[in-house]
Amino acid sequence: MKGLKGRVAVITGGLGDLGYASAQRLVEEGCRVALFDLKLDDGALAKKIGCTAVQVDISNERSIEDACRFVETSLGPAEILVNSAAHFIFRSVDATIEEWQKILGVNVIGTSLVTKHMVPSMKKLGKGSIINFSSVSGFVGQPNFATYNATKFAIRGLTKCWAQDLAPFGIRVNSLCPGYIYTSAFVNSCKQLGLDIQEEDRKASAMHLLGRQGKPEEIASAVAFLASDDASFITGSDLLVDGGYLAK
Numbered sequence: 001m002k003g004l005k006g007r008v009a010v011i012t013g014g015l016g017d018l019g020y021a022s023a024q025r026l027v028e029e030g031c032r033v034a035l036f037d038l039k040l041d042d043g044a045l046a047k048k049i050g051c052t053a054v055q056v057d058i059s060n061e062r063s064i065e066d067a068c069r070f071v072e073t074s075l076g077p078a079e080i081l082v083n084s085a086a087h088f089i090f091r092s093v094d095a096t097i098e099e100w101q102k103i104l105g106v107n108v109i110g111t112s113l114v115t116k117h118m119v120p121s122m123k124k125l126g127k128g129s130i131i132n133f134s135s136v137s138g139f140v141g142q143p144n145f146a147t148y149n150a151t152k153f154a155i156r157g158l159t160k161c162w163a164q165d166l167a168p169f170g171i172r173v174n175s176l177c178p179g180y181i182y183t184s185a186f187v188n189s190c191k192q193l194g195l196d197i198q199e200e201d202r203k204a205s206a207m208h209l210l211g212r213q214g215k216p217e218e219i220a221s222a223v224a225f226l227a228s229d230d231a232s233f234i235t236g237s238d239l240l241v242d243g244g245y246l247a248k
C-alpha cells in the first residue's frame with residue numbers, strides 16, 4: 001500500500017483479534033505500531049510482531065494522556081489511529097444503567113477521548129488517517145443487540161462529524177464496518193448468550209452472500225488500505241467488509 005512505510009500508528013484494542021491482525025499487517029507495510037489495550041501483554045504478543053504494547057484503559061482520560069505522551073516520545077507523532085477497542089454487552093430493553101454506562105464509556109466516550117488526544121500530533125504533521133471500527137451492527141437492528149448496536153451506530157455518526165471537523169487539517173476519518181468475523185469475540189458472544197458455537201457459525205455464515213464468516217486478515221487489509229495514500233480521497237465514509245451481509 002502506498003505511503004505507509006515509516007508511519008507511526010496507534011491501534012486501540014490492539015491485543016484483540018482484529019486489532020492484532022491489523023497491527024501485524026501495518027508492521028508488514030513498514031509502520032511503527034503501538035497497541036493500546038486494557039489487557040496486560042504478559043505473552044509478549046506485541047514484541048512477537050514488532051510492536052509496542054501500552055496498557056491503557058480508554059475509558060480513563062488520564063490513562064490515555066499518559067499513553068499518547070509515551071508514543072510521541074518513544075515512536076514519534078502518530079499519523080494513523082485505528083479505534084478498534086470495544087466492550088461487548090448484548091442486551092435489549094432490559095439493559096441496566098451500569099451496562100449502558102460501561103458500553104458507552106468504552107465504545108463511544110473512550111473512542112472519542114483517544115481521538116481527542118491523538119489528533120494534536122496529526123495536526124502538527126498536517127495529515128492523518130483515523131479508522132473507527134463500526135460494524136454491520138451499525139446499520140441494522142439485531143435481536144438482543146441493542147446496547148452494542150447503539151454504540152456501533154454512534155461510531156458512524158462520530159466518523160461523519162469528525163471527517164468534517166478534521167478535513168481542514170488533512171486528517172481523513174472513516175468507519176470500517178465488518179460483517180461477522182470468526183474471532184474470540186464471536187465465540188465469547190455465543191457463550192454470553194448461551195448459544196452453540198458451531199451452530200451459530202453455520203447460521204452466521206448463511207447470513208453472508210459469500211457463505212462464510214470473514215477472517216481477521218481480511219479486515220486488516222481494509223485497515224491498511226484506509227490508512228494508506230491509496231485511500232487519499234476517501235473520508236467520512238463507511239467501508240463495508242461484510243461478505244455481502246447488508247446486500248441480502
Ligand SMILES: NC(=O)c1ccc[n+]([C@@H]2O[C@H](COP(=O)([O-])OP(=O)(O)OC[C@H]3O[C@@H](n4cnc5c(N)ncnc54)[C@H](O)[C@@H]3O)[C@@H](O)[C@H]2O)c1
Nearest residue numbers: 013015016017018037038057058085086133135178181185
Ligand atoms: N469480531 C467481529 O465479528 C466484529 C464484527 C464487526 C465489528 N467488530 C468490531 O471490531 C472491533 C474489534 O473486535 P474484535 O473482534 O477484535 O474484539 P476483541 O474482543 O478481540 O478485541 C477488543 C479489544 O479491546 C480491548 N478493550 C476493551 N475494553 C478496553 C478499554 N477500556 N481500554 C482499552 N482496551 C479495551 C480488549 O481488551 C480487547 O483486546 C470492535 O470494535 C468490534 O465492535 C468486530
